[in-house]
Amino acid sequence: MLPLRSSVSLEKKLLSFSRNSCPSTITQSLLFPSHGRLVQLKTAVSATGVAHREDDKGVNTGMASTWDLSEPEPLPPGLLRELMPRHVAVVMDGNARWARRRGLPASSGHEAGVQSLRELIELCVKWGIRVLTVFAFSSENWFRPKGEVDFLMGLFERVMESELQNIHRQGVQISTIGDSSKLPKSLQKLLSRAEQYTKDNSQLHMIVAISYSGRSDITQACKRIARKVKDGVICLEDIDEKLIEGELETSFSDFPSPDLLIRTSGELRLSNFLLWQLAYTELFFAQTLWPDFRKTEFVEALHSFQQRQRRYGSRNS
């Protein structure tokens, strides 16, 4: 069996690299570490045009920090630009477990997870990934304890409020998919405002799946088609796969089907996420818990994607 899991420590990193990389790739990565937590020295040109060096923390320290995207970042060693996925989907799993292992409440895990998301968005913009879909909250998550659900709704609002300007500044377009009618009214309004505010951005399209279910997505698509048949817009005989795809919630995206799905925390399932869209998506299941998923782990997932021989069925999805 080819293992699918990876984790942060060097020992486990070598194990995971052995599954997914060749010795040369690992050697490059070890000689040129690119861990987001390392202090990086950056050369900047001051207003007088004199170059000077300044220390710069590699990772943002607070939710309201300005994102450092002033310079285009070359790809890490071993990654080829022409093989980068256009659409990456992420199931951000493991926040509660991360907190439990540290004797902290689940809310601390969710807050720590926000840092990982910020870094991932930053990297996607820097490395030219066009679409990023994140599974923030599933329709089944509504059955979690009320306190946790209320906290999550509050966290989504706080993060969206504090990050919207930075997101907009970096050219990220925000869209949401899922049953928004179940969300608090204030969050619904905020998400709608964020979508409107960023709709003309083109650096990265970030799709936030909130109160989302893959089965519901398919069912709703069929319902919309039914309405179009009733209204005479299409004929019954015209219904085919393309028509259903065109009515899915991701159909507005330039690249509706993810090339790569990453799920953290070691779980090996889709959990009702983008069921139709994932037919030919490369699946990468990482052992790392979401709050610990950083640049190194993302690079590993991208390495694995690029090295895997990708074969589609004779009919593309």
Place this chain on the structure above:
Amino acid sequence: MVTTDSIRRSSARIAQMPSFALSVLWFLIHLVISIFFIVLGIADAVENYLISSGFLKRYDAINVGKLRYLAIVVDSEDAMQINKALKLLQWLTDIGVKHVCLYDSEGVLKKSKEIILERLSCAKLYEEGDEKSVLDSKTMIIEFTSQSDGKEALVRAANLLLKRLRSLGENQEEKIFTEAQMTEALKAVGSGGPEPDLLLVYGPARCHLGFPAWRLRYTEIVHMGPLDSMKYGSLLKSIYNFTLVRQNYGK
């Protein structure tokens, strides 16, 4: 007397030392990691042997009853090796798996189902409701699926619901287009098999190649590598690991 040339040569040699040192370091790390790969490969092979031979006792008492429904996805080119597929099914019979869904996108296995069922003495073809039936220790029920049971089946199910909607009249979409109705419609069009607990992917790509999406909500997915290199030990280990999984289903 020290000449300019000798100074230049010495300087050049000194300047080359850091890049030489880096090259040596690269070689040493490369060597260490290559050795690591080799050791890992040997460890994998040894583990497979130990599992297959029954030396690792924990694999003797697998709670295979927890695996109610197993799906196997095979790359269509690999699926042409019917003998390999038969060997895999025989292994699953020996392990005690009762319900198996075989999938390849082109339907190669579906076309060969008579041969497969004939060669496996205790296998029978899946019929709706079979997932609830109690089987004797040797019988295995096999469902054969392909691309036509995936997205194409969802299209047929959607058409069926649309026809029902027409017969009911206006503004009944909310009642007709529900997940439960879609599941029933899929059964009606002949693609209503159960949701697998575990899906093993045999192929070069780590994706499920269009396996019926409706049935994959909470399925554990494990990539096993090409069918050519399938191993009994890896199969047993995957099933054993599945029996240890505890799902919260999002709650």
